[in-house]
Amino acid sequence: MSRVLLRDVSKVFAGTTAVHPTTLEVPEGHFLTLLGPSGCVKTTTLRMIAGFVEPTAGKILIDDEDVTGMPPQKRRIGMVFQDYALFPHLTIAENIGFGLRERRQPKAASRARVAELLDLIRLPDIADRFPSQVSGGQAQRVALARAIAFPPRVLLMDEPLGALDLKLRETMQFELRRIQRELGITTVFVTHDQTEAMNLSDTIAVMGGGRVLQTGTPQQIYDQPRSRFVADFIGQINFLDGNMNGSMRLQTDSASFRVPHGDATTGKATLAIRPQHVILQNGTVLPDEYDRLEGTVISQVFNGNLTHLRVDLGTTHWTVESRPGTNSVQPGQRVTIGWHPSDATVLTQ
Amino acid sequence: MSRVLLRDVSKVFAGTTAVHPTTLEVPEGHFLTLLGPSGCVKTTTLRMIAGFVEPTAGKILIDDEDVTGMPPQKRRIGMVFQDYALFPHLTIAENIGFGLRERRQPKAASRARVAELLDLIRLPDIADRFPSQVSGGQAQRVALARAIAFPPRVLLMDEPLGALDLKLRETMQFELRRIQRELGITTVFVTHDQTEAMNLSDTIAVMGGGRVLQTGTPQQIYDQPRSRFVADFIGQINFLDGNMNGSMRLQTDSASFRVPHGDATTGKATLAIRPQHVILQNGTVLPDEYDRLEGTVISQVFNGNLTHLRVDLGTTHWTVESRPGTNSVQPGQRVTIGWHPSDATVLTQ
Amino acid sequence: AAAQKKFDNVTVTIGIIGGPWIDRVNAELKDEMAAAGITMKFVGGTAQDFLAKLIAAHGQKFDIDVVEIDDTSYADFRRGNFLAKLNLADIPNLSDLDHSMYDDYKVAYWASEPGIVYNVDKLKAAGVAPPQHYSDLANPALAGHVMLSDINNYTGYYEILGMAYEHGGSESNPQPGFDLMSHMKLQSFGSSVATEIQLFKTGDVWAAAIPAHIGVRMFDADINVAAVHPVIDGHKGATAHGYLGITQNRDNQAAAEFFINAIIAPHLQERLYTEAATIPINNSSMAKVVNQVRVDASGTPFLQLKPEVVAQTWVPDFSKVDKRNWVRQWQRAVAAQPQ
Amino acid sequence: MRRWRALPGYAWVGFVVAFIYAPILVVIGASVDPGYRISTRSYLVFPPTGFSLRWYASIPSSFWQSLWFSLELAAIVAAAALLIGLPAAFGLVRGRFPGRFAVDALFRAPLQIPVIVTGVAFLQSFYFIASLGGPALQGSLAGLFLGHLFLATPYTIGSIAASLQRFNPRLEEAALTLGASRLRVMWRVTLPMVMPGIYGGLLYAFLVSFTEVTISVFLAGTSTKPFPVMIFESVTSDMEPSVPALSTIVFLGSMLLIYAMQRLVGMEALLRSGGNST
Amino acid sequence: MTARWGLFLLPPLALTLLMLGFTQFIFLKSSVFADLGLGETGTAFTLENYIEAVTDPLYLNGMKLTLELAIGVVALTLVMTYPVAYVLTRMPARTASLLLAAIVCSSFVSVAIKILGMVIIFAGDGLVSRFFRWLGVIETSMQLLGTMTGVVFGYLHLAIGFMVMMLFSVLQTIPVKLEEAAQIHGASRLRVFWRVIIPLSLPGVLNAALIQFNLLMGAFVTATILGGGKVLTFPVLIQRTLVMFNDYGLASALSAVLLVIVLIINIAATAAVTRRRVAA
C-alpha cells in the first residue's frame, strides 16, 4: 500500500518521443486506470513503473523512494499481464507461490499463503492443475493471485480482462474490485475499454497521443471532459462546432446557442452534449428554456434497453437516445431535437 | 444471395455430442447472428456450413441444393476468420483477388473488381502493401473484401471484430452493416457480444449447450426471452423465483406478484424484469398499479450515462438502473423498488 | 606360476585386411601371443589405405606397427622410407619359405590367384561358353553382368594387364587393357568380398575378374561357380601375394617380428587355407594342401596348388607400371564406359 | 472429416515409411539367419532360412568396443554442442548488434562445407599441430570430438534458437516482477521453457555424431574407431557376419532412447524446434 | 540489457571461427604448392593444381555428375518428404509423433548396412523384381550396385529422415486457418498447396534443402559402396586422389573448387529467396 509518483517522465524510442513529459500520482490504496486508444503508450507507461522500460528523463517514485534505475525484481511490484503469462511448466499452486519462493519465504508459510489466495480467488480446487488445464477466467484470477501473493507495494495490470468474453469480463470486474478493496492495494490498471474504466476506477487518466490528457474521477471525466478527444472517447457525445465571441453563446453559421456556466471565451469552440440529454420533439413538447435544432432521421438501432437514432443536422450527425416505445419515428422523417443548455459543455481544445 | 438451411444437423466429436440436432434457416439476404457463450458450438456450426466440419447427421442446403458432402471450395461461400487469416506472402490486392484467380476470372476483370472492392472498403491506397503493414481495422476490412470478391452465396463471419478495440469495433459494425445491406448478401455472423449482435442482426439465434435456444429479431429476443438462460445472456435482468398456481400470480415465500399476459401456468417459475423497468421509490411516488419490494442498497456504480444500484432483496440481488442525479442514495440505505407488472416476463424453463 | 614370458606386456598394432580375416588371424594367434606377453590390436584396411595413412602422417608418430603390403604398393612403401629393416634372424619360420617370398623389408603371409570366376548356370542359360581370357568378359552377351575388380584392389591391376597382354600391351603399355575396359558394359567394380558374393548370390553378376579362392567361398554359399586361370604372356594363371612389413621407429619391433613369425607358421597357413581359401606361402604347407584341393561341380579344382604349376604362374613386373598415370587412365576408362 | 480425402496423403506416408524401413527389415531378417559355413557369412540372407540368435552371441568384442566408443563420443559431442549452442542461440536470438546476420551465417558455415573437405582439413590441421609439437589429435578421441562437434553445433544452435524465438518474453518479465533475479529467471523459467529445443538439439547432435562416417574415416585411430566406420569397413571389405545382428541391436536401442525422450518431452514438441530456425 | 546477450556469442563464435578458419587455412595452403609425390609439397607458389582441377574433363564431368546427383536427389527427397511432413503436421498429434519417432529411429542404423539390405530387395532375384515379374511389369532386374539408380537410392536413405524432421518443423508453423481461407475462397487441395503452403514454407524448405544439398555434395560413402566403382562423383574423386594418388596439392585444389561451388550455390539460392522475402 504505497504511493506512486511519476515526475516529468518521458520516453524517447529511437529518436521519436513516445511518452511526452508526464506527471502522474497514484495515492495510496487508489485504483487508477490508464485509459486510451491503442498506441497511446499506456503499456509503455506501465512498463516504466514496472522497470522494464527506463524513462529517458524524469523520475519514478514509490513511497518517496526513487526507483527510476532500480531493476524490476527489486521494486516489489505485482503485475498482471494481458495474456496472464502463467508459467506453463508449473502448477497453479507453484505459479502463485513463485514470488514467495523467490523471496525466500518459509515453505510452510508459503503453502498457507497459497491456500489463502486460492480461497480469495474462489478456486480452492485447482491448485495442482497446470495452466493449460484452466479456463481463461480462472487463469486470469490465478495471475492476480500470483501478483499479490507476496504483498506488492503497487499492483500493475495491463488489460487483464481483454481476452475474456463479455459476461465473464463483467464478473471479473466485480471480483477485481472486491479483491483490490479488500486488500487496499495501490493499483494501476490499463484498458482501452471506457466502460471497464468507469466500473473499476477511483481515478481515470485518459491518455492520447503519448500524454495524459485529463485525470479525474469517472464522473468528472464523463461530465466535464476538457477536450473533444476525451469527450469523444468516454461514451457517446454529439458535437456542434462554432465560435465564441465573449458572450455566453456559441455562434454557428445559422444560429446561436446558449452555453452553461464557465468563462465567456472567444474563438473557435465546440458545444458537446450527451445523447441522453437530447430530447426528441415527437409527441412531447420541448420546454421553452431548451435550445433546439432540426434534422432528418437517418437510422434507428435497437440496442437492448435503448434505441439510438442517428439524426442528420446538415453540418453534422447527432445521436439521440430514446427509450423504445416512447417515440416512434421512421428513417427519413423530419424531427426537432432539443436540450437544456446546462447539460451542454463547451470545449475549446 | 441465397437461402441457407440446416436441417436436423448434429455433430458428434469422439463420442460426445457437440451439436445437438439443430434446424436453422437463414432467409435470402438476411443477416443472422449466432450468439452465445464460449464453447456453445457457434464456430462448429459455422464450420459445418463452410464445409470444414462434416455433420454427423442432418443436411445442409444452400438454395435447396444439398451441399452436405461438398468440399468447401465448391460451395461458393465467403468467410471472414477471427484473426482474418490474410495470406502473409501476398499483397492486399492479391489477397482480395485470391478467390477471383482461383475461380479463373479474366485478369483484367479481376483487377477492376479488386479496385472496386478497395473503394468499397474505403482503402484504395493499400493495394500493394502486405498484411503485416496494415492495422487491425484495415486487415479486417481486407478480409471482408476478400470474402466477397467473388460474390458468395453466403457470407460467414466468425467473431470478425473480436480483436479490435471498442471504438474501432463500433465503427466496423457500421461498415459491416452498410456493406452487407448494399450488397444484400445472406450472412451468418458469430459473436459472443450481445451488443454487437443487437446492433447488426436481422435475426439472432441464441445458442447454449450445443443447441439453438431461441431465434428471433433482436427486439423479440430482448423482450420475450423464452428461457432464463436467454434472458440472462441478452442484457442485464433481475430474477425472482417462485411458483405459479394457475392464476396470473407468482407466489414467493413472502408475497405474490402479478405477471403479464400469457397463460396461467402452474409449477416453478421465475419472474424476470430488466433493470430499466425497475423504479426506485426515493423522492418519486410509485404509482399504485406497481408491484413493489423492499431491500438494502449494496453498491452504486456510475457507468457513464447511468448509475447501477445493487439492491439486496434478501433472497436475491437486483440491479436497478437510474439516471444520475435523479435519485441520491447511499449504500446501506433501505429502499423500496417497484415495477409495472406488464414490464415483467414469466419464465418457466 | 606362468612360464617365463618372452615379452613384458607389449601391444602390437596390426593393420591387415579387415573383416573375418582379422577375426581368423586373431582367433588362431590370440593364445600363442598372450602366452608370449603380446597383446594384438587390429586395424582393417588395404595396403593402399595404410600407405595413404603413412603419407598423411608426414613422418609423425604412426600408430600401426605391422602393415599389410601388396605387390602393387611395395615400391611406394620403400620410396617413402616407411618400412623398418627386418631382423630376419628373429623370424625362424622363414626357413620354410622360398627366397622370392621375403626380403629385408617384407614377408609374404598369404597368396592368391587372380583370375576369372563365373556362374556356370547363368552362362549356360545365356548360351555363353566359359571365358578363357580376360577379353572374353567383354562378350556383349555378358553385358551388364560382368564385374571387374576395382582399382583399390590388387586384382584390378591383373585384369587390366591381362587384357593389355591379350591385345599386344604390357606392364609398360597398359593402354590396350584400358581401351577394352572403357568399352565394356560392367555391372560394377568389385571392391569387397562382401558385395562380390552378395551379387553372385542375387544373380546380378555372372562372371567376375576376381581371385579364384573367392570362388571357393561362393561355392560354399551354394552358388554353382567355376574358376578360370587365363594364360597371360605364356603363363597359365597368376599369383599375387600379401606381405607384412614393420613401420619405422618401433620400440616393439621384436614383438612385431615375433607376430610375423607366428603367422607364417605352417599350421596357421594351413588353417587359413581351410577357413578362407587363401594359398599358403611356405613350402611344407603347400605340399600338404595340394591334397586337399577344392573342386567345382564338374570336378575341376578352383586353385592351382601344385608347386611346379605355381612356379610357372604369372606375376606382373610392377616396377614397370607408372602408378600415377595408371590411376588417371583408369578413371578415364571408367568415365568413358557406356552406362 | 471425409476420411477418404486424406487417404492419398496417408498412403504416401506409408510408402515413404516403407521405403525407409524395407532395408532395415531385411537387415533384421538377415540377423537371425542361421548360416553355418564361413562363406555364407559374407552376405545377407533374406528371407532368413531359419531362426537363430547365434550371430547375436558371436559379436566380436572389437565391435562392442567400437559401439560403446561411438555412444560415448556422441554423448560428449551432444553435451558440448549444447554448451556451445545454448549461449550462441541466446546471443543470436536476443542480441541486437550490427552484423548479426553475418554471425548467424558463420554458425551455419560448417553445414556448407562439403563433409569430405572438412574431414581432410581437420586431418591436415591435426598433423600440422603435431608437427609443431602440439598434441597428437589424429586418431584420438579429442580429434574425433572436434570434428563431430564442428558438424553438430549448427543443428543444436538452430534447434535451441527456434524454440527461443517462440518463447514468450512476458514470462520472464512476470518472473522478474515476482522478485526473481536474472539468474533465477533463467533457471526457473527460461531454461525449462526452451527444454524441447534443448532436447531436440541434443538429439540432433547425438544423431549426427553417431552416424557420421566421412569425417571419422579420416580422423579415426586404431583404438578410436566409431561404430559407423566399423560397419563401413566391414561392408567395403569382407563382411563381419554379425553386423546385421549388431545393427538390429542399435536399432532397438535407438527405439528405447526415442521412447525415453518421448516420455520426457514428447516427440512433437521436440521436433517443433526442429533444428531449423529460419 | 540486449547488448549483454551479444556477449554470450563470443565464446561459441571464437571456437567456430577457430575450427573453421584454422582448418581451412591449413588445408587450402597445400593447394597452391606443387605436389612432389608421397605427400610432399613444394614451396614455390603455383596454380597448376587449380588449373588441372578446372580444366581436366575428368573432374569437370565429375562435378557435373555430382551436381546433377545432388540436385536431383534433393528434389526427389523433397517430393517424397514434403507431403509426408505435411500430412504429419495435420495428423492427430499422437500418431504423428509415433511416425516421427519411427523415422528418427531408422536414422540410427548405419547407411552402409542399409545399403546391403537395399541391394537384396532390388536385386535380380530380390523381392521387388520378383514382385514386378509376378505382376508382369518389368522383365529385367533393377540393379542397384554400380548404377546411378543405386546411388540415388542410397542418397535418399541418407536424406529422408533428416528432411522429414526439418520440414515438419517448418510446416507446422503454417496455421491451418490459412489453408481453410484459401479453400473457402475456391482453391482445391492442390491449389492450396501451390498458392499457400509452398510459398509460405519456402524459406524453411530452402534452408533444409541446402543443408541436404551440402551434405550430398560432400558424401562419398554411399557413392563408394553403391557406385560400384563406376559412379565417380566429385567427393569420390577427391577421396581417390588422396588415398590412391596421395596427391595432396590436387586434392586440396579439388576440395577448394567444390567448396567454392557449394558456397556460391548456397549464397545464390538464399539471396534469391531473401530477395523475394524482402520484397514481401
Ligand SMILES: Nc1ncnc2c1ncn2[C@@H]1O[C@H](COP(=O)(O)OP(=O)(O)OP(=O)(O)O)[C@@H](O)[C@H]1O
Ligand atoms: N521498444 C520499443 N521500441 C520502439 N518503439 C516502441 C517500443 N515500445 C513501444 N513502442 C512504441 O510506442 C507506441 C505505444 O506503445 P504501447 O504499447 O505503450 O501502446 P498501448 O497504449 O499499450 O497500445 P495498445 O492498446 O495497443 O496496447 C507504439 O506505437 C510503439 O511504436
Ligand SMILES: Nc1ncnc2c1ncn2[C@@H]1O[C@H](COP(=O)(O)OP(=O)(O)OP(=O)(O)O)[C@@H](O)[C@H]1O
Ligand atoms: N475437432 C474437434 N474435436 C473434438 N472436439 C471439438 C472439435 N471442435 C470443437 N470441439 C468441441 O466443441 C466445443 C465447442 O467448440 P466451438 O469452437 O464450436 O465453440 P464456440 O462457441 O465457437 O466457442 P468460442 O466462443 O470459444 O469460440 C468445444 O468445447 C470443443 O471441445
Ligand SMILES: [Mg+2]
Ligand atoms: Mg498495450
Ligand SMILES: [Mg+2]
Ligand atoms: Mg468460436
